[in-house]
Amino acid sequence: MTTFASSLKKEIARVARKELRDEISSLRKGSATYRSEIAELKRKLKSLESQVKALSRSTPQAEPARKTPSLNEAPRGKPGRKVIFGxxxxxxxxxxxxxxxxxxxxxxxxxxxxxxxxxxxxxxxxxxxxxxxxxxxxxxxxxxxxxxxx
Incomplete structure (x- = not known):
């Protein structure tokens, strides 16, 4: 009986591997596709970031906004001047x-x-x-x- 049990066990393992092989292969293909898509997206992101960086260097900087007066600054002699609370x-x-x-x-x-x-x-x-x-x-x-x- 032991030879029958061991051969049955081996056959079950072989059939299980065969069934799983088909399912695992489809998962592997999907995983490989996702990895390649992720890599492509990373490359696109890197190129877009470099373009943004290049454009920010090439555009002239806007004038800095005028500083609004705060509590530490006195109004400069102009009555009715709006003082912003800080x-x-x-x-x-x-x-x-x-x-x-x-x-x-x-x-x-x-x-x-x-x-x-x-x-x-x-x-x-x-x-x-x-x-x-x-x-x-x-x-x-x-x-x-x-x-x-x-």
């Missing part, structure tokens, strides 16, 4: 003065939540508060502290 500059101003958000809110005349939202860029201050912020920028630490205590 959240990072406002945070730097508060840290320079050494104030908490509550103290800065008291100095500007608003709540500490408003100061928090201004610093995080969630909200921009209204024109009235913006004028107060511009005025605060011109004073020193001692005068600002005196205004809070008064």
């Amino acid at each position: 959240a990072a500059e406002f945070l730097a101003l508060r840290q320079h003065l050494g104030f908490t958000q509550a103290q800065m809110g008291k100095l500007v005349g608003t709540s500490s939540v408003s100061i928090y939202k201004w610093e995080n860029g969630q909200v921009t201050p209204r024109a009235a508060q913006l004028q107060k912020i511009l005025a605060i920028r011109k004073i020193g630490k001692r005068e600002a502290l005196a205004r809070i205590q008064a």
Whole structure:
């Protein structure tokens, strides 16, 4: 019986290999096709990137955009000039003065939540508060502290 069992086992393995060979060959063909398509796409991408790089070198650079005034810059004597609020500059101003958000809110005349939202860029201050912020920028630490205590 052992020779019968071993020959049956060998025959089953041979038939299984034969069946799998057909299916695996179609998978191998598909895999090879995909690899060649991927390689072609990579070549195209590389050539397009080099074209973009060459075009960016050949085109003249545009003039840099004019810098908009921020809280660190005073308006240049032109009344009615629009001043753009900068959240990072406002945070730097508060840290320079050494104030908490509550103290800065008291100095500007608003709540500490408003100061928090201004610093995080969630909200921009209204024109009235913006004028107060511009005025605060011109004073020193001692005068600002005196205004809070008064």
